Amino acid sequence: MHVPFCATRCGYCDFNTYTAAELGGGASRESYSALAIEEIRFARRVLGEAAPPVSTVFFGGGTPTLLPPGELASILRAIECEFGLAAGAEVTTEANPDSVDRRTLGQLRAGGFTRMSFGMQSSVSHVLSVLDRSHTPGRAQQCVAWARAEGFTRVSLDLIYGTPGESTADWEQSVRSAIEAGPDHVSAYALIVEDGTRLAARIRRGELAPPDDDEMADRYVAADELFAAAGLGWYEVSNWAVGDASACRHNLLYWTDGNWWGIGPGAHSHVGGARWWNVRHPAAYAGRIAAGVSPGQAREVLTDAERRTERIMLTTRLKSGCAVGELGPEGRRAASAAVAEGLAEGEALRAGRVVLTQRGRLLADAVIRDLID
Numbered sequence: 001m002h003v004p005f006c007a008t009r010c011g012y013c014d015f016n017t018y019t020a021a022e023l024g025g026g027a028s029r030e031s032y033s034a035l036a037i038e039e040i041r042f043a044r045r046v047l048g049e050a051a052p053p054v055s056t057v058f059f060g061g062g063t064p065t066l067l068p069p070g071e072l073a074s075i076l077r078a079i080e081c082e083f084g085l086a087a088g089a090e091v092t093t094e095a096n097p098d099s100v101d102r103r104t105l106g107q108l109r110a111g112g113f114t115r116m117s118f119g120m121q122s123s124v125s126h127v128l129s130v131l132d133r134s135h136t137p138g139r140a141q142q143c144v145a146w147a148r149a150e151g152f153t154r155v156s157l158d159l160i161y162g163t164p165g166e167s168t169a170d171w172e173q174s175v176r177s178a179i180e181a182g183p184d185h186v187s188a189y190a191l192i193v194e195d196g197t198r199l200a201a202r203i204r205r206g207e208l209a210p211p212d213d214d215e216m217a218d219r220y221v222a223a224d225e226l227f228a229a230a231g232l233g234w235y236e237v238s239n240w241a242v243g244d245a246s247a248c249r250h251n252l253l254y255w256t257d258g259n260w261w262g263i264g265p266g267a268h269s270h271v272g273g274a275r276w277w278n279v280r281h282p283a284a285y286a287g288r289i290a291a292g293v294s295p296g297q298a299r300e301v302l303t304d305a306e307r308r309t310e311r312i313m314l315t316t317r318l319k320s321g322c323a324v325g326e327l328g329p330e331g332r333r334a335a336s337a338a339v340a341e342g343l344a345e346g347e348a349l350r351a352g353r354v355v356l357t358q359r360g361r362l363l364a365d366a367v368i369r370d371l372i373d
């Protein structure tokens with residue numbers, strides 16, 4: 001469930017999201033939940049009665065929590081009413097730490113949400129300032145405590161490393177603060193300098209230094225070690241959890257060829273090898289829904305070979321690894337070479353899986369390229 005609104009735009013972010021000033025005519029936050037509910041009903045008509053109950057729901061963005069908790073809950077109710085929610089369904093929403101307080105978190109919990117994911121990014125004020133984050137250093141940790149007090153057992157924090165001006169000590173402080181807040185899940189992303197962002201322009205003008213690959217690798221290793229020592233084990237290249245039950249079940253579907261319907265402007269869907277994506281702008285989306293037509297802009301049907309490539313590409317990023325049975329002869333040779341070079345685990349390969357070592361995770365794209373033949 002994509003919610004394409006943010007209070008302000010962070011200089012590094014190129015997600016399909018709009019501030020009030022950027023939105024223009026033809027779309028508004030106020031009318032959004034009714035449109036999303038229309039698309040949920042449309043999904044129901046397309047998928048038919050055979051569609052199973054929904055096992056996971058993920059509200060992302062943008063900043064979903066810019067919508068009032070009651071509206072988010074009413075969208076969830078519509079999903080439940082049309083499809084049913086499976087017993088123990090995982091229902092996550094992302095939240096910018098500035099967009100929630102203890103009261104709204106209580107309302108989200110009461111409204112059926114089971115998991116919160118807060119965009120912390122850093123706990124160091126000069127780093128937050130380069131990232132244009134509006135929240136103060138302690139706010140995300142405070143949100144974790146509020147979420148716990150309101151009954152959320154599953155709470156995640158997002159971190160970013162490699163921000164210009166961030167020292168090794170700054171990063172380690174952020175990782176330690178995140179751990180101290182007591183989340184059961186953490187995502188740590190290398191800062192990507194996306195074309196067209198304010199961050200990219202500042203780097204181009206020489207105002208900020210570009211991230212350095214080797215420094216990024218050191219930051220990854222430092223985080224992985226601090227997380228592991230605190231009981232957070234990696235389960236995907238950029239994701240750590242306290243145990244299998246705390247892994248994000250929704251994201252695991254993306255990485256294991258699952259089926260999902262993405263609601264909202266620019267949302268992507270995948271059902272049984274067919275993939276489609278919605279028109280990107282909220283006004284175009286609103287126009288399609290109001291006219292009673294599909295918001296889909298284009299679709300593609302993946303060949304078996306493409307699906308296999310994607311399975312190799314995505315499952316190799318997981319701790320559970322890629323089944324050797326997916327690989328061709330070249331890929332199997334590359335898997336043995338990766339073990340010889342210390343990039344994949346020997347024992348796992350003998351058991352029929354390609355599982356990256358820590359060094360292998362630093363070079364994941366290169367290893368994966370060689371596995372695909």
Ligand SMILES: C[S@@+](CC[C@H](N)C(=O)[O-])C[C@H]1O[C@@H](n2cnc3c(N)ncnc32)[C@H](O)[C@@H]1O
Binds near residue numbers: 193
């Ligand atoms: C939709 S946001 C999370 C919710 C909320 N909008 C917020 O920022 O707090 C998803 C996450 O993507 C990550 N992200 C976005 N742009 C990125 C970039 N250019 N490089 C690395 N991580 C990025 C951030 O960690 C962010 O928390």
Ligand code: SF4
Binds near residue numbers: 006008009013017063
């Ligand atoms: S990082 Fe989050 S708050 Fe910042 S612009 Fe992107 S989606 Fe919005």
